[in-house]
Amino acid sequence: MSDTTNSLSYVRKEMLDQQPAPRSQVGASRWIRENLFNGWFNSILTLISIFVIYKVLAGSLPWLFGGVWDATSLEECRAILNERFGNTHYACWAVITERWNQLIYGFYPDTEYWRANLAFVLMLVALAPVLFDAVPRKLLWLTIAFPFILVWLVWGGTIWGPLSVAVGFALAGLAFKLTDALDSMAVSAISAVIVAFLWWLVIGPIIVGGLDSALPVGHLQEVESRELGGFMICVIIGISGIAFSLPLGIVLALGRKSDLFIVKTICVGFIEFIRGVPLITLLFTASLLLNYFLPPGTTFDLTLRVIIMVTFFSSAYMAEVIRGGLAALPKGQYEAADALGLDYWKAQRLIIMPQALKISIPGIVNTFIGLFKDTTLVMFIGIYDMLGLSNAIRANAAWNGVYWELFIFIGLVFWICCFAMSRYSQWLERKLRTDHR
Amino acid sequence: MSQAVERAIDRSNMTVSDEVAIQITNMNKWYGEFHVLRDINLTVNRGERIVIAGPSGSGKSTMIRCINRLEEHQQGKIIVDGTELTSDLKNIDKIRSEVGMCFQHFNLFPHLTILENCTLAPMWVRKTPKKEAEEIAMHFLEKVKIPDQAHKYPGMLSGGQQQRVAIARSLCMKPRIMLFDEPTSALDPEMIKEVLDTMIELAEEGMTMLCVTHEMGFARQVANRVIFMDQGQIVEQNEPEEFFNNPKSERTKLFLSQILGH
Numbered sequence: 001m002s003d004t005t006n007s008l009s010y011v012r013k014e015m016l017d018q019q020p021a022p023r024s025q026v027g028a029s030r031w032i033r034e035n036l037f038n039g040w041f042n043s044i045l046t047l048i049s050i051f052v053i054y055k056v057l058a059g060s061l062p063w064l065f066g067g068v069w070d071a072t073s074l075e076e077c078r079a080i081l082n083e084r085f086g087n088t089h090y091a092c093w094a095v096i097t098e099r100w101n102q103l104i105y106g107f108y109p110d111t112e113y114w115r116a117n118l119a120f121v122l123m124l125v126a127l128a129p130v131l132f133d134a135v136p137r138k139l140l141w142l143t144i145a146f147p148f149i150l151v152w153l154v155w156g157g158t159i160w161g162p163l164s165v166a167v168g169f170a171l172a173g174l175a176f177k178l179t180d181a182l183d184s185m186a187v188s189a190i191s192a193v194i195v196a197f198l199w200w201l202v203i204g205p206i207i208v209g210g211l212d213s214a215l216p217v218g219h220l221q222e223v224e225s226r227e228l229g230g231f232m233i234c235v236i237i238g239i240s241g242i243a244f245s246l247p248l249g250i251v252l253a254l255g256r257k258s259d260l261f262i263v264k265t266i267c268v269g270f271i272e273f274i275r276g277v278p279l280i281t282l283l284f285t286a287s288l289l290l291n292y293f294l295p296p297g298t299t300f301d302l303t304l305r306v307i308i309m310v311t312f313f314s315s316a317y318m319a320e321v322i323r324g325g326l327a328a329l330p331k332g333q334y335e336a337a338d339a340l341g342l343d344y345w346k347a348q349r350l351i352i353m354p355q356a357l358k359i360s361i362p363g364i365v366n367t368f369i370g371l372f373k374d375t376t377l378v379m380f381i382g383i384y385d386m387l388g389l390s391n392a393i394r395a396n397a398a399w400n401g402v403y404w405e406l407f408i409f410i411g412l413v414f415w416i417c418c419f420a421m422s423r424y425s426q427w428l429e430r431k432l433r434t435d436h437r
Numbered sequence: 438m439s440q441a442v443e444r445a446i447d448r449s450n451m452t453v454s455d456e457v458a459i460q461i462t463n464m465n466k467w468y469g470e471f472h473v474l475r476d477i478n479l480t481v482n483r484g485e486r487i488v489i490a491g492p493s494g495s496g497k498s499t500m501i502r503c504i505n506r507l508e509e510h511q512q513g514k515i516i517v518d519g520t521e522l523t524s525d526l527k528n529i530d531k532i533r534s535e536v537g538m539c540f541q542h543f544n545l546f547p548h549l550t551i552l553e554n555c556t557l558a559p560m561w562v563r564k565t566p567k568k569e570a571e572e573i574a575m576h577f578l579e580k581v582k583i584p585d586q587a588h589k590y591p592g593m594l595s596g597g598q599q600q601r602v603a604i605a606r607s608l609c610m611k612p613r614i615m616l617f618d619e620p621t622s623a624l625d626p627e628m629i630k631e632v633l634d635t636m637i638e639l640a641e642e643g644m645t646m647l648c649v650t651h652e653m654g655f656a657r658q659v660a661n662r663v664i665f666m667d668q669g670q671i672v673e674q675n676e677p678e679e680f681f682n683n684p685k686s687e688r689t690k691l692f693l694s695q696i697l698g699h
Contacts, residue, residue, distance in 0.1 A: 333546065338507060
């Protein structure tokens with residue numbers, strides 16, 4: 001260290017400033033050279049790819065954009081095409097314009113379309129504060145009320161039925177608060193459940209029956225579940241499934257990691273059973289078998305049964321996705337929360353879940369997208385969603401033989417919804433990235 | 438390893454009272470079959486500054502983690518601030534809110550800002566109103582000399598700054614006892630000093646402290662008692678002067694010769 005020979009000694013006189021990168025290493029020309037024409041082999045591949053893309057587009061674009069939008073049957077459509085182009089190698093989009101209402105609303109009475117439209121708009125407003133935190137927080141009240149408004153708007157009847165269900169939840173919350181003094185989560189939870197079911201099954205129906213006949217406030221024409229269909233039923237089942245499966249998935253994930261043996265066993269059993277069974281089996285159970293197990297005379301709406309099954313199905317996947325997020329959290333986060341004196345539920349809510357959910361966003365949205373697309377499976381239990389309707393439309397002599405146009409349309413509708421979810425999740429991930437790794 | 442403490446330490450508040458803060462009697466702990474803590478007996482008076490040293494695996498971290506029940510002991514008694522640690526969750530949460538802890542890896546909450554890290558526990562455990570909690574937090578952030586970072590996220594801070602935030606976060610709960618679990622072991626040498634300075638200031642204010650650390654300079658100057666542990670047992674404890682200059686046990690001599698040897 002001390003007496004240095006000159007060959008080893010070096011002292012920097014001044015520190016260097018940042019220099020810009022060489023010009024040839026930035027910009028579009030560099031990108032094209034590096035990605036498309038990087039050597040003779042890749043250049044040939046690029047040219048072949050351009051040719052293939054050209055061929056595909058040359059074949060499909062005229063079909064897509066030269067189609068007929070105005071006709072009342074396939075025959076008429078083909079006549080128009082023959083007249084215009086001399087052949088029928090073009091799309092018949094007319095089926096979509098002509099059957100638009102059916103594809104969107106199913107067999108919903110056409111005088112009541114405004115209700116479905118209003119519900120849809122309200123849904124977007126109710127979702128806004130959940131999705132974007134720049135939206136005023138007061139709107140969350142609408143989000144809470146929305147499920148009940150939805151039921152009232154879509155299925156009709158008086159406001160008393162949905163209101164009674166809401167009262168059940170409110171009473172459960174009240175019971176939970178009142179038993180809070182007993183300092184036992186389990187006692188509070190059980191008493192809340194008992195109070196709610198007591199209201200829903202015993203007291204509520206009596207009061208609702210009385211109010212319905214004595215004071216029919218806000219009575220809308222009743223619509224049966226089997227009249228719902230099209231895109232509307234996909235949205236109802238899909239959004240409900242998404243909204244309920246996330247909290248249920250969280251509970252199941254926590255239950256699976258719980259130290260309490262019975263809770264853990266129930267959660268593991270539920271997850272493994274539901275995950276091990278195809279969704280279609282559960283849907284058949286919902287449509288056919290469930291009524292056998294219910295007391296005779298109880299009417300349990302088909303849509304509700306389907307929503308429950310879809311929720312169960314995706315919540316099992318959700319639980320596993322979230323468990324992955326929980327496992328990815330360092331043990332130190334739990335310890336720090338414990339060391340500060342936060343109890344289990346506060347630690348979960350404030351420290352663990354925000355981070356675990358953030359880690360699991362890709363998986364959660366994956367499950368959401370899967371669930372939304374799986375709503376098309378309800379066609380197998382006699383609900384006319386868009387796919388079911390496409391069969392029904394073809395069964396009509398006027399549109400017998402229309403395949404591509406309907407499937408492309410349905411595919412596009414789903415793609416738009418799913419792509420929107422995917423983009424949203426990416427935006428959310430970027431927004432929540434605070435660790436700056 | 439040791440870091441020289443340069444400035445003179447103000448000892449006017451560093452007084453040990455007769456009041457007992459922590460009492461551990463005949464405590465034993467096992468991990469499965471492995472006997473990690475063996476017959477630990479330790480009484481800590483209020484105002485004491487105790488440094489716990491020992492080779493890795495000697496159980497020193499485990500011992501202080503038993504004091505706020507991050508680890509459960511299987512035998513014996515631990516009484517903290519007059520409350521015995523049992524499996525009663527209420528007692529545990531009460532003790533934890535009065536015992537602050539700093540970890541080797543800081544364990545700040547990465548999804549919250551520095552300020553939110555500091556206000557979280559006072560707001561949710563002590564039910565302090567947000568505004569007041571923020572004032573307390575800013576007070577302690579100033580104390581650890583990083584008030585200007587309050588609205589940044591932990592990931593944007595250096596290790597030393599993060600550890601100081603972690604100390605401030607604990608202090609916001611106004612703890613009566615502070616536990617330090619190797620607070621400088623994950624830090625670059627340049628940052629160790631800023632964390633030690635913060636700890637010294639804390640000691641100067643009369644905080645009861647238990648530190649697991651390899652910073653022997655800190656132990657010499659700040660501690661009133663040094664405890665040496667090996668194989669899950671307290672092997673030797675003494676005043677720092679005696680402990681370093683005149684160790685009694687062979688095991689202690691070996692340990693000291695190894696860590697102070699170069």
